Amino acid sequence: MSEDLLNYVVDYALSIGAKYAEARYQIDEYFTLILRNGELISVNKSVSEGVGIRILHSNVLTFAATNKLSRDELINTVKTAVGRARALSHLVKTPISFSEEKLGRGSYEVKVAKDFNSLSVDEKLDILSDLHRSTTTSVKEVSLPVTYCEYVEHVQRKMIVNSDGGYVIGNVPRLSIMFNLVMSSKQKGSLQRLMQWGASGGLELIDLWRPVQSVEDEVRRLEKVLLYGVEPPKEPVDVVVGSEVVGLMVHESAGHPMEADRILGREAAQAGESFIKPEHVGKFKVGNEFATVVEDPTIPGSFGYYEYDDECVKARARYLYKNGVVCEPLHNRQTAKIFNTRSNGASRSMDYSSEPIIRMSNTYLKPGGMSFEELIEDIRLGVYIKSYMEWNIDDIRWNQRYVGLESYLIVNGELGQPIRNPVLELTTAGFYNGISGVDKNLAFYPGTCGKGDPSQGVPVWFGGPNVRLSNIRLGVTV
Amino acid sequence: MSYELLSTCSAIASKLATKYDEFAVMIYEVNNVMSKIINNQIALNLSRNLYVIDLYLVRRKRIFTIELSTSDLSQVIKLSDDISNYVGLIKESELYSPLPEVKPVKPLSDILDRNVENYLNDPRQICELLINSAINEGVDRVAGTLSLSIITKALVGSNGFEGLERGSEVTAYLRVFKDDSSGQWAYGGRSADLRSLEEVGRKAAHYALLGRKSASITPGRYDVILSPLVVGNLFELVAMMASAFYVLSGFSIFMDVKQGDKVASELVTLIDSPRDIELPGSTAFDDEGVETYDKEVISNGTLKTLLHNSKTASKLGAISTGNAGWIVPRAWNIVIGTGDSGEDEMIKEVKNGLLISNNWYTRFQNYVEGTFSTVSRDAALLIRNGEVVGNVGRVRIADSLRRLLNNVRLISREYYSIKWWEVTVPTKAPYMLVSDINITRPFE
Incomplete structure (x- = not known):
């Protein structure tokens, strides 16, 4: 796809009366082993290639x-879209406009140390088969009826041109592995664990993750949880929430409610609205001094990495909550205009056929020094909740629940007996006001964040210290 | 119909024949428009016109699949050439089974509503109808989505199968607000049925208005009426778990269950209904070219069958149920058996319980045991002595799916055709009254 053709599309849209036009060529290539x-069950390749025009x-x-x-065909697409826009124009009451921005003109790329082709498919399969072998040889008293694994290489390339002078080329390779296991005991029932690794980069990530060793260690611990886990204390106690759970909590209860489109009701019928209102920005106290949540697309090697968003706005780190106060929502140019501010570069699309909408990238709770x-x-x-399986949160991001998987009693300052399925069900204010300490061990976990209709899943990291x-x-x- | 699409499939197939022992080529052509309603007005209009090409390839019992969203056919051939290089490096698939023998397939008629073609270029009338259907009931604010599609599907297989289908799809859902209360409703069908579309606004407004008075509830066990939206969300997960692939992979409550075992209250019947032409998942043939047929997955509480393609069937000693998915079998449409009650009669039956009008974010702690929770959104109505007394706001069903299925006590006569963000498989769902369900909310 040539830049000239995208410029032609944008110019044509302007020539027939568009106030703004943007053309994004995007190709997403996936290689998947199941x-x-x-x-091995199957090998899959997929390519999604096309142009999204706004x-x-x-x-x-x-x-x-x-x-x-x-x-x-591209010009016909513009004509059809404009025709449909004209037909609906009398149902629009509030004119749409965008914030003034100095848009990027440039390119960015994630460099890999080991290309996806540096291992053959059989070498990759050996590693993935080892994940299964290591789980079965690591347990002694339980059975593992089934393991399931998906390995995904993803290369995403974008070329974006818009009528306000933006021009950006991006190239991001990503690797992810998902491993699910069911562990079973005749006396104690079963437990299930879904582990994930994901980041931007190449096959060097496998050396970093050491997934086989990681699975072996965890499966040994989970065996003890299944066999010897007891009920959590019934009385109120101090609960230490592990990085994996904290990361998910800040994604759900700081990242999502701070999406400006959600605050404005744009996702009302799908992913919902927000407990945060426009007038809360800079004023509303959601937590105590430990409640500082950062959203940063520019973390090198992260799963949610990008340098320019899909409106060609330069990406940067933002404080969602700062010392307990609602600070800076995630914006695109449309919401920034309504909030009388500047976009902070949160507009992303899953693929060419998806509209750019406000998305998280990498969200984390600020660590401390302990x-x-x-x-x-x-x-x-007390109780230490290291990992989880079940979670959910309500549609305004206030009432949330996380069910611990690997969890332990804390007795006199030390980890003790394992606990089964402790349920942490609390409000967003309850979480951010209840923090009485954070350690220095910042860790990130990958996820695919869903939003929009048609639904868009985009790669994100979420993380934090132990809290x-x-x-x-x-x-x-039950 | 788009015989051109079938010719394209055949042209690709002829190039695959030299490199692969078995193959299938499926092409979807999608023409879709989606209008988004936010704060009583149109905020965005989306148009998508695209090809999706899927390939199933087998050589020496190694299985490869390719998905392409491109119109560049040279990419299709290049990728199929590239992937053939893996044949010598990998083992045969544990799920391999040959593509099934071709048998006659009775086509479906009347799956294309020509009105949808007209509305595609001018969805104004339906958008206005949707907004006004709720506003006229007295609500303050309307949000939602109208999606109109014409989808053509062509399939050519090395087993000799050739199939072509062209159908329409209409999905509409609204969430409406009155003061601090909200209600939601949805419609999914083949036709632009204006009466059903108008009902979306009316039903959503009904719950928004009913939920204006607030009430409180303490966590515990209650009798709960699930609206068709909630039934649709939960039974879609039951149908997913009935896919033999998910049973084999450890994502199913049916992992330790045999055909003929009781898995639900005898009131519960769950049908995979690909021949129901009112629902947009209807299709005459599956991805392997097997003729589809309606089947009871759960019949009066008993597990009758899993959903199979030829591979899972071969692995588990069954026969294909016409639900391929080359790798993962899936339900086409879900129809839940109706009962002899009504929403109002159910409310009168409840001494101390809830009516949950909508839910989202259903997640499992353990798929095999079925422990899960889901969060209510919109009106969650407290019922005391047969009367709605107020809206308890956002609460959670936190229970076991197995228990929930077994505790179904009443099912309504009326049902609704539902498809929306949280019910992705088109479903005809009734109201259900379920006894003794665990309801939670934050402790503080």
Whole structure:
């Protein structure tokens, strides 16, 4: 796809009366291996290639996508979109406009140390089969009825041109592995664990993750949780929430409610609205001094990495909550204009056929200076929740629940007996006001964040340190 | 119909024949428009016109699949050439089974509503109808989505199968607000049925208005009426778990269950209904060219069959149920058996319980045991002695799916055709009254 053709599309849209036009060529290539019990089921390749065109015409913001890439087809796509916009224009009451920005003109690329072709497919399969083998040889008293594994290489390339002078080329390779296991005991029932690794980069990530060793260690611990886990204490206790859970909590209860489109009601019928209102920015206190949540697309090697968003706005780190106060929502140019501010570069699209919408990238709770041992040393009786399976949060991001998987009692400042399925069910304010300590061990975990209709899943990291919450009443699953 | 699409499939197939022992080529052509309603007005209009090409390739019992969203046919051939290089490097698939023998397929008629073609270029009338259907009931604010599609599907297989289908799809859902209360409703069908579309606004407004008075509830076990939106969300997960692939992969409550075992209350019947032409998942043939047929997955509480393609069927000693998915079998349309009650009659039956009008974010702690939770959104109505007394706001069903299925006590006569963000498989769902369900909310 040539830059000239994208410019032609933008110019044509302007020539028939568009106030704004943008053309984004995007190609997403995936290579996927699926294994069950260490045995290959199938090899999949997928390519999604096309152009997404966004036009502001007749006061209607219209998005059109096609993978028919001739000049004539692209122009027809513009004409059809504009025709439909005209038909709906009288149903628009509030004119749409964008914030003034100095848009980027440049390119960015994630360099890999080991190309995806540096290992052959059989060498990759050996590693993935080892994941299964290592789980079965690591347990002694339980059975593992099934493991399931998906290995995904993804290369995403974008070329974006818009009528306000933006021009950006991006190239990001990503690697991810998902491994699910069911562990079963005749006496104690079963547990299930889904582990994930994901980042931008190449096959050097496998050396970094050491997934086989990681799985072996975890499966040994989970065996003890299944066999010897007891119910959590019934009385309120201090709860130490592990990085994996903290990361998810800040994604759900700081990242999502701070999406400006959600605050404005644009996702009302799908992913919902937000407990945060426009007038809360810079004023509303959601937590205590530990409640500082950062959103940063520019973390090198991250799963949610980008340098320019899909409106060609330069990416940067933002404070969502700062010392407990609602600070800076995630914006695109449309919401920034409404909030009378500048875009902070949060506009992303899953693929060419998806409209750019406000998305998280890498979200984390700011770590402190303590070690984990210092964090728990003065807890007489408490619970440490290291990992989870079930979670959810309500549609305004206030009422949230996380069910621990690998969890332990804390007794007199030390980790003790494993606990099964402790339920942390609390409000967003309850979480951010309840933090009584954070350690220095910042860790990130990958996820695919869903939003929009048609639904768009985009890669994100979420993370944080280990966090101590005071005086929490835990529940149990049925 | 688009015989051109079938010719393209055949042209690709002829190039695959030299490199692969078995193959199938499927092309979807999608013409879609989606209008987004936000704060009573149109905020965005999306148009998509694209090809999706899927290939199934087998050589020496190694299985490869390719998905392409491109109109560049040279890419299709290049990728199929590239992937053939892996044949010598990998083992045969544990799920391999030959593509099934071709048998006659009775085509579906009347799956294309020509009105949808007209509305594609001018969705104004339906958008206005949707907004006004709620505003006229007295609500403050309307948000939602109208999606109109014409989808053509062509399939050519090395087993000799050739199939072509062209159908329409209409999906509409609205979330409406009155003061601090909200209600939601949805429609999914083949036709632009204006009466059903108008009902979306009316039903959503009904719950928004009913939920204006607030009430409180303490966590515990309650009798709960699930609206068709909630039934659709939960039974879609039951149908997913009935896919033999998910049973084999450890994502199913049916992992330790045999055909003929009781898995639900005898009131519960779940049908995969690809021949129901009112629902947009209807199709005459599956991805392997097998003729589809309607089947009870759960019949009066008993597990009758899993959903199979030829591979899972071969692995588990069954026969294909016409639900391929080359790798993962799936339900086409879901129809939940109706009962002899009504929404109002159910409310009168409840002494101390809830009516949950909508839910989202259903997640499992353990798919095999079925422990899960889901969060209510929109009106969650407290019922005392047969009367709605107020809206308890956002609460959670936190229970076991197995228990929930077994505790179904009443099912309504009326049902609704539902498809929306949280019900992705088109579903005809009734109201259900379920006993003794665990309801939670934050402790503080």
